[in-house]
Amino acid sequence: MFGYLYPVILFVAPVKDFVDSRLRKMFHAYYKVERYDNESTTITPYNLKYNTIRNKWFYKKPVIRLGGQEIVLRRLRLTRPPAFILDRYRNLELSRKSIMMENFVAEMKRSEAKDVKKTRDIKAVIDFVTENHMLFASSRSTPQAINLDENTIEYNQEVPHRLAKYVKREAERVLKVRQKIINEDMERGKKTEVV
Secondary structure (H helix, E strand, O other): OHHHHOOOOOOOOOOHHHOOHHHHOOOOEEEEEEOOOOOEEEEEEEEEEEEOOOOEEEEEOOEEEEOOEEEEOOOEEEEOOOHHHHHHHHHHHHHHHHHHHHHHHHHHHHHHHHHHHHOOOHHHHHHHHHHOHHHHEOOOOOOOOOOEOHHHHHHHHOOOHHHHHHHHHHHHHHHHHHHHHHHHHHHHHHHHHHO
């Protein structure tokens, strides 16, 4: 696909090492961009070749042919656009920016409303899980030591992973206390039978 369509993919990073090394080995060009003031930007272009044998990059200045001459591109200097282009951009920006900001704020409010709808009463979830703990029991669970499965809680109750972890811990604590009370009652019952 890349060989057929010839797309241009740009990676922008403060340091080229921020890009994954596997991707860096596929780079064809490197543009070092420097800006010392707001009036102009200096771009230093390089054609890249990665030598797999030496495990090393080779940087070569690009050469272009213009009017029958070969010119080595050492640096490109980009200055600010003319004032009439900036004015047109500002006019275009002013007409669209307010609408875009309104849409952005509306989208944020919608996503917040969805999050509020998704939040559930944690106490109700814990109570449901403790009452129906057999539905959420893991394979290691025994009647004496009940062990719940967080993933089952997460998907069945539609809660986030961290909340499912909390629900599991609290439900297991409640079930452990219940089991302890049942065990104590059984021991008291045996003692009264013996006496």
